[in-house]
């Protein structure tokens with residue numbers, strides 16, 4: 001859409017420039033002609049004046065020519081000097097000899113020789129302009145007597161005509177200014193006319209059609225040339241509504257006929273949940289598509305992280321609006337003036353609205369309060385949380401910005417807002433204060449610590465108060481829900497109902513529930529399968545010189561909670577204890593640098609790089625390296641290829657809300673084989689009991705689990721993977737979203753009643 005807008009813009013610009021160029025060139029030619037004509041008129045004026053002066057001096061000059069030279073000069077002297085533009089006169093004998101000249105003319109007398117001879121020889125007056133004494137000089141050479149065939153002499157009248165050129169330049173400047181004004185007016189007129197009569201209506205029409213498709217916008221946009229469209233927009237909207245209604249009926253059938261949750265089934269479910277024209281709005285710090293300049297062109301990048309992995313397929317299925325912080329260096333160029341664009345770029349499914357934050361706000365809100373404060377606070381990963389008053393200020397301000405953006409986008413419409421994660425803890429309260437009628441859900445993608453740990457936060461009560469604006473608060477695990485309720489119980493004057501898992505704060509009830517997040521099936525994503533995948537795998541092996549026959553993989557944001565050092569030390573111990581695996585076992589780490597603006601994260605990357613070098617140095621041979629640390633942002637195709645080819649995936653988080661890499665790995669094992677080594681401190685361990693569960697701090701047992709996995713027989717591998725595959729397939733991200741929507745729509749009306757029975761139970 002943006003590319004089209006650009007194309008239309010440049011087309012209209014080209015048209016304006018073309019018309020302006022035509023007008024410009026015509027005006028320039030006209031101006032030139034005009035200036036030249038006026039110049040000639042001025043010269044003719046001078047010629048006329050010279051003639052009159054020549055006539056005046058003609059009689060005395062003729063008399064003087066009849067005298068000998070000395071007497072002639074005496075006769076002429078008092079009459080030869082000029083005044084102002086008239087430089088003066090000169091009188092020549094017929095043979096070209098100068099008889100007498102005024103002072104100014106005498107200075108360039110030698111230049112008069114040629115015209116004088118021509119006048120004498122042809123007995124015909126000569127008029128010319130030449131440069132003499134540093135100025136343009138107009139000369140009239142008049143034979144004397146005038147009518148005679150053989151004149152006795154020639155009278156020259158000389159004028160300084162530099163003023164004519166100056167006047168011409170002045171006129172040219174004047175014309176130039178006019179040309180610029182006329183050209184600019186022409187550009188404005190053409191561009192304005194094109195914009196009002198062509199581009200704006202078309203843009204509105206395109207925007208309306210997009211909203212009709214993505215959001216189901218009802219009314220035709222204002223300002224369309226309705227006479228031209230003959231009510232076609234109304235008919236199109238009516239057909240679309242009819243098609244939607246048929247789709248809804250069909251969807252209902254899909255909803256009740258399918259076992260496994262699919263995007264279709266979620267769409268049908270969302271249509272029902274959003275009944276009555278509610279808009280679905282997601283608000284998160286991280287945007288699902290960010291644009292970065294690569295070789296001078298904006299390129300869409302899908303950021304690493306569980307939130308985007310999970311929420312993008314949901315919005316692709318349901319449509320709606322996603323409000324997020326715009327951080328890409330090409331984000332502004334790829335959005336409209338309000339920060340909006342439709343995504344994915346090649347197949348618009350929903351609207352992304354970018355919120356712009358200042359550097360200071362980003363520093364305080366995202367890096368500071370969120371990632372140096374709440375992140376370590378909730379992860380209990382031996383990283384001391386840092387809380388600064390200035391960061392808290394920015395955090396509050398940024399949350400307010402998100403609230404303003406969401407409220408502006410919703411307008412007076414009904415909406416169901418899904419707030420995501422710890423960056424936006426205050427947003428539910430801000431939304432509800434402005435619009436108590438909104439349905440607001442908050443999903444917390446990271447763990448919730450015990451009350452004693454959370455008390456460290458100096459603004460614990462404010463954070464909880466902000467969160468409790470939501471009608472529904474979701475965590476990955478029941479344990480986090482319990483911790484949360486416990487924290488609220490000990491921090492706020494509220495009523496915690498442990499039997500229904502609700503909190504009543506000043507008359508508003510919030511339900512607190514576990515929703516273990518999950519992934520989208522790989523078959524739905526644009527990644528190679530079959531032969532194309534096999535080719536890609538072969539290429540990647542060659543490209544990265546991966547020679548080990550047994551490949552294990554890890555995929556992580558480079559974050560100190562992911563336990564990379566523990567993982568690498570376990571691999572070191574495994575190779576130490578199992579020398580037969582050297583040159584056979586290769587480990588590839590796809591590490592996406594993250595939050596590198598923070599020193600702790602840069603130090604962590606340096607630590608992992610050093611550890612990789614140390615272990616590789618210890619074991620590597622000419623043709624084999626144990627660890628390939630591929631430090632970069634890897635796209636979905638590359639991640640999928642590595643997950644598919646790896647016989648083992650290792651997830652060793654020290655503390656992790658869920659960890660979707662574990663589920664992505666299971667989902668990628670279409671061959672039904674493969675071993676998952678999974679930290680007991682990742683939420684995913686509660687659902688994937690068939691993984692080899694490890695304590696990443698226990699390096700010996702961790703190494704032993706790797707050995708167990710490498711040597712596990714095929715029957716056991718397949719049996720374990722089959723159970724995990726069923727678990728991930730049945731509890732995919734569509735089911736997660738459906739459950740959340742169901743609970744959210746029920747939560748608003750439930751206050752104090754028994755929980756909704758419409759929940760789609762997690763398959764065991």
Ligand code: F6P
Pocket residue numbers: 286304305306307308421445446557594595657
């Ligand atoms: O899972 C927690 C989380 O903060 C998510 O919100 C996000 O997807 C991921 O980590 C990545 O973090 P960031 O958005 O800071 O890159």
